[in-house]
Amino acid sequence: MSGLFISYRREVDAGWAGRLAADLKRDLPDRLVFHDIASIEIGEDFGIAIERALGHCAVLLVVIGPGWLNVQHPHGGRRIDDEDDWVRIEILAGLKGNLRVVPVLMGGASMPRGNQLPDALKPLVRRNAHEITDKRWDYDVGELVKALGRIPAHGAGRIVAPPAVTPPPHIPVAHDLPAPGTVFRHGPDFPELVVLPAGRFLMGSPENEEGRSTDEGPQHEVTIARPFAVGRYPVTFAEWDAFVAAGGTRHKPNDEGWGRGRQPVIHVSWKDAQAYLAWLRDQTGQPYRLLSEAEWEYAARASSQTRYPWGIDPGKNKANFAGSGSQGSKRQTSPVGSFAPNAFGLHDMIGNVWEWVQDTWHDNYQGAPDDGRAWEEGSDSRVLRGGSWFDGPVICRAAFRLRNSPDDRFYVLGFRVCCAPPIV
Incomplete structure (x- = not known):
């Protein structure tokens, strides 16, 4: 299982995530690139589709832009604090599974501190991040591609299922x-x-x-x-x-x-x-x-x-x-x-x-x-x-x-x- 799963905040990071997905598909043509919701077919169950995709992946790339941490839920509070938040579910599934979880810092973003994250996601801060800057985009993506090439595929093909939630209708x-x-x-x-x-x-x-x-x-x-x-x-x-x-x-x-x-x-x-x-x-x-x-x-x-x-x-x-x-x-x-x-x-x-x-x-x-x-x-x-x-x-x-x-x-x-x- 050698695929790459890109998790991102659609409200603030969709442009970076889309560009990164296109570059990875070009530079790593033998690797499945799952671009989060953009790869889910119409009518599919979100939770099942994400679980299935993660089961085919060796790496979870978490795209983090400057606004990633503080995107607000329509009903108040941060999305990251909502147990039904899909980005939170994806990261938690990656941390509990046998994937390599790689924070990818975009737009000058800094790695969140442990006290800024929910308890379940605090292990993310111990994962070594990779920075991609707009000025050096091609070079930085090239270095990421090299690093991804050194990560072995996981053989178990198993991922711990995300917490049970009721997905929104599609x-x-x-x-x-x-x-x-x-x-x-x-x-x-x-x-x-x-x-x-x-x-x-x-x-x-x-x-x-x-x-x-x-x-x-x-x-x-x-x-x-x-x-x-x-x-x-x-x-x-x-x-x-x-x-x-x-x-x-x-x-x-x-x-x-x-x-x-x-x-x-x-x-x-x-x-x-x-x-x-x-x-x-x-x-x-x-x-x-x-x-x-x-x-x-x-x-x-x-x-x-x-x-x-x-x-x-x-x-x-x-x-x-x-x-x-x-x-x-x-x-x-x-x-x-x-x-x-x-x-x-x-x-x-x-x-x-x-x-x-x-x-x-x-x-x-x-x-x-x-x-x-x-x-x-x-x-x-x-x-x-x-x-x-x-x-x-x-x-x-x-x-x-x-x-x-x-x-x-x-x-x-x-x-x-x-x-x-x-x-x-």
Whole structure:
């Protein structure tokens, strides 16, 4: 049993945990990486799924950010003091079992002192921690990978069961979403969704960013006040063809000979996207819609503020765009999920296909909403974000914006869904 289980506070540490999980999956391809709730299938019992996963693991990585210890329960008091708290249950199970428990300190966090922890968790302070800093992320993760490679797999395959609790129901509805990081879907023919946390970010690009256009400013702070669910991938041909088969539309887009299935759907207009979303609402009873432009950029950046979600430079094989080094570069779309996800667990936010958002076009952000709402006054043109397989690296920056008529259908145009009530 050689798997790695990542435990984290979804309210405050989801970004770090997601990035760490992606790096470990890349650098340790022969090790199962259980990314906590993000690896639990819809409808599974939390306690049983966690117990089963820990039984396959040799290491429990406890991600600890600056706010980890003091996250508050909705009914008052610290979550860590609640015997039904899932992070507490995971750590306790690891300490009682035959796993190596490794605290991973993120964002400058310090190891909690014994008198700050519940009695049951005080043994955690005796476990040697590993620090990962943002400035030296790649080096620090590399050192962790080396250390993990030296930890032998445990042979017993046994883990002491967590304390008996009654798990909360796992009903993914948009008005009462699961915790950030959860992956779910409302049916086999519908898009997979990832729950994103609430947060704040700087929208647009700074004036000194290479390749910047004036319509990307002024840079301004936007607050996303509540979690929301976003398509894990752009809508695929398989999902669109299910829409056609159900009689929801007669429009069967041309796939240009690149294949259907997991290829992102193309040749769809903003109005086509709205028809698909109306069908999803009718089929599921859930508030499906397009992302606002602000929500899209928040989701794409995933706590980053650089030109690309992964850094300043375009890099190689990070996404599908011209000059990216990917197989589809300047040739065609790639199957969704061909590249590593961003820190929120979203794939293909950059490149592959342009993604329609709800907003109408404005020449700059003067007067733009600061709460994540779609900005729909004025122009008839609609905004597209993210770039495509055909476009170069400057166009595929996180801040770049494009506009088209809502009736346009081209071989670079697709979209991604959101499931959350509109911000009003």
